[in-house]
Amino acid sequence: MFSFPEVNTSQSDSKIQKEGIYVFGGKGENGFPRDSTWLMRIGKSVVTWYELNPVGARPPMRYSHSMCYSEEYGFLAVFGGRTDVAMRSNNYQQILNDLWVLNLEILMWF
Numbered sequence: 001m002f003s004f005p006e007v008n009t010s011q012s013d014s015k016i017q018k019e020g021i022y023v024f025g026g027k028g029e030n031g032f033p034r035d036s037t038w039l040m041r042i043g044k045s046v047v048t049w050y051e052l053n054p055v056g057a058r059p060p061m062r063y064s065h066s067m068c069y070s071e072e073y074g075f076l077a078v079f080g081g082r083t084d085v086a087m088r089s090n091n092y093q094q095i096l097n098d099l100w101v102l103n104l105e106i107l108m109w110f
Helices: none
Strands: 021-024 037-042 047-052 066-070 075-083 094-103
Touching: 021 066, 021 075
Parallel strands: none
Antiparallel strands: 021 037, 037 047, 066 075, 075 094
């Protein structure tokens, strides 16, 4: 099904505590934004989700944000997005313009 490339031993000293696909925020089943951090790990025949509990103040709940990974520094950056919780009854949509960084080596938000 999947074929992984050969790993160069000089590249195996990863700064990531756990490899996988990281997900932050999004909308829950109730339609409200979330502020949780998840890790999806793909095995040979199973996909497993783990909720992470990074230390430090976490970013405000959000959805429709951007998130990118820096291999050089070993972190995820979360930028912007929307959070509609405060004024949901008024159909108010708050646009975020902030930047948060998750250090994957120590699992800490900055």
